[in-house]
Structures are given as structure tokens and as C-alpha cells.
Amino acid sequence: MGYRILNHTADIGVEVHGATLADLFSQAALALIDLLTDRAMLTGATEKIIRIKGTDLEDLWINYLREILYLFNGESFLLQDVHRIAWEANRATGLCLTAYCVGEIYNPRRHTINTEIKAVTYHRAEVKQTPAGWQGVFIVDV
């Protein structure tokens, strides 16, 4: 499974496909990093655990992608791969996921940043089940 870029005048939209929900979330992270940089140049030298909450699946989807973007913008961490995602659902607190990721700290001498992504927006955010598995859409502001 993978993703394709949607045309959007001011921004970039991405439609992501996954066999399972975990696959969908992993693919989305990779799509976001692909927009930022050449993922082939990244190593998985550093481990990172991302814990994120959301009121529903769409909220969780965007919060998760916002966090991955922040890891780069705020901590210079470029995610290379997502190894595993663990889920929790709780009626009181909503949904929660823990993503076990690897990546490395941005090094301007080795990594090229293709596009400055200002944010992952909530606009047209979507996560749904399809006959083939799962599909999600997100739009980034560039």
C-alpha cells in the first residue's frame, strides 16, 4: 500500500492507503517525510516513541501527523520508519496510539529539505475503511 499526491491550489493534499489501520498510519508518516526530504538518505539510528491522543479517528490521525512534523520543526528529528503501532481506546479519554519509530537528527550536509511544511491542517481530514483496507486524506500547508 502507499499514497498519492492530490492537487490543491495553495497546499499539498495526500491520499494514503493501508491494508490495516496501523499500515495506513505508517504510510502516512512516510508520505509526510517524503514531502520534506529524500527518505533514502535517512538512517534509523535514533529511536523515538510517539504517544498521541485524539477525540476520534480523524482527530488522532491529524494529531499524529502534527507530532511527526513537530519532531522535525522543533527537534530536527527526521523519521525514517515506523516499526510498530499500539492502540488503546478508552471511553473517557478517547483514542490513543503509541508509535515506535526510528530516524535521525537532521544534518544539513547530508539531508536536503525539499519543501517547508508549515502545518498539517484539519481541512478535509478523513480516515475510512474501504473494501481494500483503509484510506486516509490529509492536507499540509506549505
Add this chain to the structure above:
Amino acid sequence: MLKKIDDCRWEVPMTGGMKVPGVIYTSERLLEGMGSDESEKQVANVAHLPGIVKYSLAMPDVHWGYGFPIGGVAAFDMDAGIISPGGVGYDINCGCRLMTTRLAYDEIRGSMKELVTALFQNIPSGVGSKGDLKLSVKEEKKVLEEGAGWAVRQGFGTPADLETTEDGGRMEGADPDQVSDRALERGREQLGTLGSGNHFLEIEVVDEILDPVAAAAFGLELNQVVVMIHSGSRGLGYQVCDDYLARMVKHSGELGFPLPDRQLACAFLKDRRGQDYYAAMAASANYAWANRQMLMHWTRETFEKTLKKSPREIGMRLLYDVCHNIAKIETFPVDGKQVQLCVHRKGATRALPPGHAALPPAYLKIGQPVLIPGNMGTGSYVLVGTEKAYTDTFGSACHGAGRVMSRTQAMKASKGRSIHREMADLGVTVMASGRGTLSEEIPAAYKNLDEVVAVVHRAGLARKVARLRAVGCIKG
């Protein structure tokens, strides 16, 4: 369906939950190019928000954004209305400043390459660009409180610069404590940087004077060298918008009405959440003004050193600085009464008429300079605010050309072409730090600036004063 009102205005009639109609300022030609009806839907979506006054507006440079359209203007009642981070945009107080000089184009023509190279070296630009100074959090909070005045106190420019900056370069009501640690951290190293994407610093020449009286009041003359800077609040502003959107999305169930799009997440102006956002947004706006003030200071220094002339000979004066992504508490006439409103301008420029109390003394008789940057290579316009904008559009006009091509379309259209060479053929020396920036920003990716400005002029929202031609440009 759009209903034509006159040659400049189309109405989005009230349907469903819309509280007011929408009005799009445009022309037949621009409408054809709009293609997607998505912008129209976004104008209608904004009209659903509580406390919206008169209409949901779109300027002729409107294009498909997210939540509020880019080029959107909406005013909200202070008691019943809302404030929305998505109605301001991620780049809080993204804006323009225009500086005039005492130089004629002939005096710098031979040094263009040198000048552009020196500007490119002295002004940090590009993705996530970092400045020379790393602020302590304590000092950064002073920037957030004091705005451009902070920069002037540090020696970046003179007090006279503040007089011709919108709001004196400092927005009231800023509270740095409402800005998150994440935003503060991102802001520490980015003060005094241009950024990337559509941000730029451009050397331009006054190509045409369209209103001699206003041009004289603004200090503009034919063949004069001027400099336009387009930048904003960098990562700090993006993070503030992101933080507050998430917070408002989380609590959107408490608003008591359904949101047509989560990106329209908002809070009532009277509520704590709305007030906190306003205080953080104002702090970000101040950061952006300090940022543009510093960029201008280094531009002055670079001109002096490269051209080996004194500050007096260069005479670089700030004509004006306007923000075009902001929400402000301002007073406008509604049904014959003066009413205080929260005016959101997302990709729209304030345009105040002659005699307005917020104008600097030098422009009181003539009206506010309205700065409209074009895209790379086409130059810019200077307009002047009118009474019509004051009564009809909450003192607002357009902010630029507005995109018509997505970035991917632009990349495709420019494949195999040397945009660098094409720009040089147009007489523009360009330097960019990003590999894809020039391709994404090709002139064809934007609406025709002349047409956008013609609509604003015809509709009477602002009057054309001068057209500026680009000769040198640095981009991130």
C-alpha cells in the same frame, strides 16, 4: 450558485445554515480562471460562523485554502462572535514592507548581480533558516511584547521606522505567556530570517505613476529604486496557530453548533479560549514586525556596503509596513452606527481612508498605503485606501496575485526549463536557496496581478498609485 451583483461583485446567496450572504470581489475573467468552486464553498462555510456581521467577503485574489479561503475577510460581533486561528492563517502577521530610496535605477543597474548576491548572503533565507542570534526565552518574550520597537532598541533601524509601520509595529493585548514552549523554542533561532516558499525580498523600480498626488505623498517617483520585503512570524507563528487550532478542535463540541469544516475551529471572543488565542496571536504579530524590521536593517547595511554609499545617499526610508494575515479589533460603520468588531483578514490587506485616526501623520490627508506584492518577476503595486473600503469591506483590499496552479502543477509546468534564465531574460536577477522554490513560484502559477488590482481599483476598495517592476529578487 453565484449571482452577479455588478461588474466587480458576485453574491454567494444564503443557503442552509449561512447566517449572512457571501460577496466575492472578482471579474468575469478571474472567475473563469477560478475553475474549482471550492473557494466559493469556503466563503459560504465562513458565513455559518456565529456573530458574523453583514457578509463573508472574498477579495479578487481569493484561492482555495483550508477553512477560511485565502483572500477572505470576515468581521465578528464582540459579544456574540468568534475568533478563529484558521481565519488568520498559520503565518500570523505575514506581511509586506516597502522601502523607498534616493537611488535611481541607473545608479544600481551595473551592480545588480553584486547587490543581489550580497543580500542573499546577509539575509538568512530558506527552509527552517536560522538567524545569527539565538535569543534567551526571557529576551524572546520581550520581542513578543514590544514588536518592532524591540528591534529598534537593539539598534536595528530608527524610531522613525515605527511611525510608518501598521500599529507602530506593536499590537496591543499581546501576552507571551499564552505562547507555548514549543512555539517559543521554534522562535528563538528564527528571528531575523526571511523563510521560504512565497516569501521574498525584491529590489524593484517605480515603473509607472498612476496617481501623482498620492505618489508624492508616499515619496514615490519614476525610476526610483525601492525594496519590498514579504515575510512573517516564521515557525513561532505556525506553532501558535497549530497549538490553538488543536485546542479549539478538541473543544468544538462545546460551541453549540456544528462546524462545516474542522479547520474552521474557533472560540467565542468572550470566552477564555478566544482571549488566550488573541493574546498569543498578538504576540506572534509582534514577533513578525520585529522580524521584518531586522530584515530591513540588514538590507540598508547591504546597500550601503555594496554600493559604497552613505546611509544619507541611499536614503532608505520605510514607506509602510502592512500585515495581511491577522484578526484585529477595529471599529467600522454597521447600519449607520460605529461598531467594534473582530476583523479577520486572511490574505487581505487593511486599507484605511484619508482622515482615519490609525494613520501616521504623514498619510493622514491621503490615506493608507496598500502594498500588493506580485509574484516573482511581475513586480508589485502600491495603492491607497478609500472611504469605500471603510464602508463596504471593513477597510480591506486584496493582498497579492493569488495562486491558480498547485505547487505540483507548477513543478510540472517548469520541468526542463531554466527558470533562472527566464527570469534573467525578463530583467530580474534571482537567487533562491531552495531547489524547487523557483519552479513552484513561476509567474504562470499566479493570477494576473494587473487584473486582480484592476478589480480592487474599479470596485473602489483602493486606488492605484504606482506600479513597481522587479529587477532583483532573493527567495528562500
